Amino acid sequence: MTNSELERAVKEFGRRCSHISRIYSIGESVRGFPLWVIEISDKPGQEEPEPAFKFIGNVHGDEPVGRELLLLLANWICDNYKRDPLVDLIVDKVHLHILPSMNPDGFSFRRRGNANKVDLNRDFPDQFFPWNNNEDARQPETKAIMSWLREMRFTASASLHGGALVANYPWDASLDKRKNYYACPDDGTFRFLASIYSKSHYNMSLSKEFEGGITNGAAWYPVYGGMQDWNYIYGGCFELTLEISDNKWPNAKELPTIWEYNKMSMLNLVASLVKTGVHGRVFSSDSGRPLPGLITIKGINYTVKTSGTLADYHRLLVPGERYEVMATVPGYKSKATRIWLEKEEATNVDFILDPEVSSDGTLLRSICDCGRKSRLLSIGYFWGTHFEVYLVLIVVLAFLCFLLTRRIKSNLLKQRLPPKRSVLTV
Numbered sequence: 001m002t003n004s005e006l007e008r009a010v011k012e013f014g015r016r017c018s019h020i021s022r023i024y025s026i027g028e029s030v031r032g033f034p035l036w037v038i039e040i041s042d043k044p045g046q047e048e049p050e051p052a053f054k055f056i057g058n059v060h061g062d063e064p065v066g067r068e069l070l071l072l073l074a075n076w077i078c079d080n081y082k083r084d085p086l087v088d089l090i091v092d093k094v095h096l097h098i099l100p101s102m103n104p105d106g107f108s109f110r111r112r113g114n115a116n117k118v119d120l121n122r123d124f125p126d127q128f129f130p131w132n133n134n135e136d137a138r139q140p141e142t143k144a145i146m147s148w149l150r151e152m153r154f155t156a157s158a159s160l161h162g163g164a165l166v167a168n169y170p171w172d173a174s175l176d177k178r179k180n181y182y183a184c185p186d187d188g189t190f191r192f193l194a195s196i197y198s199k200s201h202y203n204m205s206l207s208k209e210f211e212g213g214i215t216n217g218a219a220w221y222p223v224y225g226g227m228q229d230w231n232y233i234y235g236g237c238f239e240l241t242l243e244i245s246d247n248k249w250p251n252a253k254e255l256p257t258i259w260e261y262n263k264m265s266m267l268n269l270v271a272s273l274v275k276t277g278v279h280g281r282v283f284s285s286d287s288g289r290p291l292p293g294l295i296t297i298k299g300i301n302y303t304v305k306t307s308g309t310l311a312d313y314h315r316l317l318v319p320g321e322r323y324e325v326m327a328t329v330p331g332y333k334s335k336a337t338r339i340w341l342e343k344e345e346a347t348n349v350d351f352i353l354d355p356e357v358s359s360d361g362t363l364l365r366s367i368c369d370c371g372r373k374s375r376l377l378s379i380g381y382f383w384g385t386h387f388e389v390y391l392v393l394i395v396v397l398a399f400l401c402f403l404l405t406r407r408i409k410s411n412l413l414k415q416r417l418p419p420k421r422s423v424l425t426v
Contacts, residue, residue, distance in 0.1 A: 172217030
């Protein structure tokens with residue numbers, strides 16, 4: 001497809017499958033072509049306590065297979081919703097975002113870089129070398145991706161490339177610039193995710209060059225300023241780089257075969273977000289409201305943030321192992337619990353945190369503290385002349401607050417938890 005044909009195909013998909021999708025743009029290329037995204041969900045555009053996954057195609061202009069496969073994926077999901085259990089799981093439990101072409105200008109020139117001849121997969125902030133840490137100096141396509149991740153929280157992601165057949169995972173480089181295996185804190189989880197794609201593929205796992213059809217990026221060849229590592233470090237997103245075709249620009253008649261080889265890999269990778277891992281929400285015990293905070297796993301030097309509004313989290317981990325999960329929120333007492341993560345089943349852990357109390361008995365921080373200063377000023381003004389009346393009112397209000405707190409805790413304990421296997425940490 002040309003860029004114009006791709007745009008028409010995206011908009012046509014939006015009309016045909018409007019019941020489970022929405023179309024939006026995250027920005028424009030150097031030459032002004034919109035970077036169109038398809039969101040697929042049973043509630044597109046709505047915030048839910050569910051994980052989000054993104055596919056990005058055509059990062060390099062001369063690798064167009066990804067953009068074709070992503071349109072085929074979107075249409076296949078639309079055609080098979082309410083017919084295929086795996087598709088139903090994805091649509092009902094995940095927010096899937098598809099950017100078919102990150103580099104439409106490079107595609108039109110049939111070259112690797114964008115219109116400014118910049119390799120977009122070398123244009124992101126790098127953990128080892130700060131040569132491109134000035135965001136204003138980056139390419140518009142790069143800035144669009146970075147802004148996208150600031151506005152939306154993705155659990156995992158994959159970019160589609162061509163020229164090899166392998167699932168690549170972090171780290172993509174090392175400080176000494178040598179071609180050696182360089183593991184990130186979640187090396188086991190990334191190997192697990194990469195293996196899901198490789199083993200679901202027609203022949204990727206049979207590779208003679210890459211054992212099991214997967215590779216650590218730094219062990220293959222170092223990449224600096226890459227999108228994959230930036231997603232993990234700065235975006236809180238577990239991203240893979242998928243090389244899906246040995247031939248970068250194959251004949252169009254080969255696309256149906258390439259699609260069949262990759263279809264189950266793409267579907268299983270997205271579905272893995274809800275088939276495994278630990279998921280849940282964080283609440284306040286004094287109000288029952290969601291608490292935005294941090295989730296950590298003992299022994300893994302990586303922090304996952306909850307969402308800001310619903311305080312939900314989705315932590316991908318290697319199944320079949322034991323973990324200690326901890327929730328931390330400033331002004332609240334941290335809590336931890338140990339879990340056994342089943343091989344074929346996700347685990348739910350909701351946390352209910354108690355506010356920290358100072359030595360004089362006042363709450364250090366609480367959602368109930370909204371407007372507290374103004375209320376105290378008002379009380380101080382009337383205190384002198386209406387002491388007895390206000391004393392009675394305070395006692396009554398304290399009793400009502402006690403009853404309300406007990407009721408909130410009771411309701412939280414009785415609520416039904418979304419994923420299959422559940423733990424409540426109170």
